[in-house]
Every structure is written in structure tokens, then in C-alpha cells.
Amino acid sequence: MALARLTFLFASVLYIFVGLQQAVCIQEDKTQFSDIVKAIAGLELRISTLEGENAKLRDENAEQRTRIDTLNNDISFLKKLIPANEHVADSSNEDHTRKKNEGTHKDDKVALTSVHLPASRVKKTLNGEIAFTAYLDHDVSNIQNGNTVILNKIVLNDGHGYNPATGVFTAQIAGTYFFTFTIRGSLGYTNVQLLRDGDHIVGIAVEATQALDNSMSTNAAVFRLEQGESAWLQAHWQGASLVSRADFHHVTFTGFLLY
Template sequence: MVKEMAMKIRLLEKRVGQVKELEQKVAAQGRIIEYLMDQVTKCELTSCRKVESDADIIQKNMTALHSGKTIIGPKSGFNRGREIRTGEVPENVAFTAYLDHTLSGLANGMIIRIPSILLNDGNAYNVHTGIFTVPVDGTYLFTFSIVHFNMNQLVAKLVVDNVGMVDAVADSDGREHQSSNTAILRLQNGQSVWLEAADVEDGTLFSLANERYCTFSGVLLY
């Protein structure tokens, strides 16, 4: 009887171990899927900007043909977006988003999605993707803050079109640790700005609905 119970206990322990192993595999696969979705989102943004730019050039060329004006090609420089998209510029551009829950499972290259809004003038910040799309050429101020809670460090990067601008590092050592950074950037219409996790495996951001420690803000200065 005792031997039988002992065998059942060992069998249960083995099954519990197998369940935990499966849970870890599922969690790892979930992080991989989220990472891949982030990469797809970035690729789609880059492709969409290229398509929009080419379409604008074609439209201007068609207009030029009908009016007898000189044919134009791709432009570079700070005013390209404003020249192409006149009439679509919002008067005010500003946003502040905050994280209303603890976000875990962050890995290198993942977009840090901050879904809750305090302000979104111009509707340029997407709460579903965590990405701000520049609606008009100009000089912008961005600031962000994170609270990391885990036995390692987490770096949050302010990224523009897959290029890191400034970083903030929170080294928690098992306790909440807050870090922030600010940047003033000259940007063009259609560029994308987001926060991205780096130098971390299974990172955790600590924030609550009524204690908003993790935030992301931006405003058009001029």
C-alpha cells in the first residue's frame, strides 16, 4: 500500500514537472510570436511609407503632365512630407500614454506597447501598436519612463524607423527601479517612433491603472 502510494506520488510529481516544462515552452513560444509580430509591424510600416512616397510622386507627375510642368522625382530633405501632404496636417500634435498593468515577458527587440491614453491630439499615436506616426515635418520632444521589476536589467530604447535614439536602463535587482530619458528630434512626415526593449530576457515592467509609472509622451514643438 505504501509502495503504491509512493509510486503514485512520484508519477504525479513527474506529471507536474512535465506540465511546468510545457508552460515554459508555451510562454517562450508566445514571446517568439510577439517578437515576430513586432518585426512584421515594423516591416509593414517601412513598406507602407515607401508605397505612399512612390504614390505621391506618381500623382505629382500625372498632375505635372496635364499642366505641362516639369516632371519631378523623389525628393530628400526636411520639407518633403510637408510639400507632398499639404492639407492633411493637424493643428496640434501631442500625446501621453501610460501602462495600466504589469507587463511581463519582454525580450530583445520587442515593442513596448503602452495602451492607455491621457491625451492624443492629432491621433498620431496608435494604442494598438504602441507606435507614433509623425503626421507633419517638425521638431518633436519625446519623453518616456519605465519601472522594471525583475532580477536583471532592462533597457528601453526610443526608436525612430528601427534606429535607436536614446536609451534608459533600469537595473532592479529584485526591487522596483525607475528610469527615464528625453530627446528632441527633427522628424519627417510618415516616420515611426516607438519604445523597444533591449538587453533583457523575460523583462517585467511594473505599472498600475492608478499608479502610472510607465509612460510615453511626445509633442510637436515647431
């Protein structure tokens, strides 16, 4: 009988011990699970932060690409200005530019420096390379007196002095320029003037007296433009009309640098 009691007591103690061990393991599992959940939440927050930083880097990268494209376009244009086998600046200017670049190139930012070409060198380089021809590719009627005649299509625009959106040619360098223009008018009276910074230089007047008549005429002039001055065509009659086509260029404007 005593042995049976002892056996029962031992079994009870063993059961309690095993139960305590399981309880401890469960508590440890809960603690570990809680730690894992916290770790996952921390990782999710870190991922969200990294995604934000990555989006910002993408935006900065796109901005840098835009700057690089702009610089490449500027370099291509400047290369056209530099004569073959000649140096634009002497060694002292090169040293100054190098030191300036070294002083401004920080934190991986693109440092932009101005490129200055001597006026005589630019003129020598661009002489014969500033030229444009533009034409009107459609009819225009009822032009108001004083309106600019905008020739919207380009045949040639060396030097990029003519703006087809405004109809204005702007001199990049001072010099003597040749200009010529042609107009074709429909029924009625049409008068177009060539202007230099608002001053009338020469003009054309045409008149058609019958419904199907068209009149056509040309004029030209040579005059000096200072750097930044402009030349353009302007209507000098209320209600004038111009006739031109995409395939027949009857209204044109041409100019180029002589010297």
C-alpha cells in the first residue's frame, strides 16, 4: 500500500514538473513570437523608408540626366563655334577655368561654368555660318496693321538666330547683314515692311484688283545689327492678306551675315 502511494506521489510530481516545463516553453514561445512581430514591424518601416529614399534618388537621377543632356547640347553648339585646329583660350584662361571648376565641384554636384569666346574669334568662326530662310506654309487674311508677319517654317537656320514662333531674327554678334523678303498678296492692297529694332528699313506694296488676281514682289536691304538687335517683317496695312502654301513658298524671309 505504501509503495502504491509512493508511486502515485512520484507520478503526480512528475506530471506537475512536465506541466511547468510546457508552461515555461509556451511563455518563451510567446516572447519569441512577440520579438519576431516587433522585428517584422521594424523591417517594414525600414523598407518604407528605403522606398522613399529610392524614389528621391530616381528624381535626382532624372534631373541629372536632364542637366547632362543640356550640357551635351551646349557642347555640341560650342564645338561648331570653334575653328578646326585652333584653341579658343590661352593657357592662362585654361588654368583659371580649371581652378574655378575645382573650387566649385563639390558633393558630386555638376558645376556649370560660363564659356566666354573672344568677340573677334566668334565673328571669324561664325562668318558665313549665320544664315536663315523661313517661309509661310498657309494663307493669312485680315492681318492687322502693325502685326508681325510670322513665317513659321524653316528651310535653314544656321546659328539659330531666327525664331519661327515669333518671326524675329536676333543677331548673336554684331555685323553687317543682308536681308531679303518676298510676299504674295491676294485681292486688295498689301504692304509689308522690314524692320530693324522697330525702325522701318524697306518695304513691299502689292495690289490685286480682281478676285482671282495675285500680286508678288521682292525687296532686299543690307544694314548693320549690333549684338542682340533684331529684324522682322511687319504688316503696314489694315486687313492685308498673304498667299502661300506648304509646297509653294510664296512668302519668304532670308538673311545672313556678310562681315
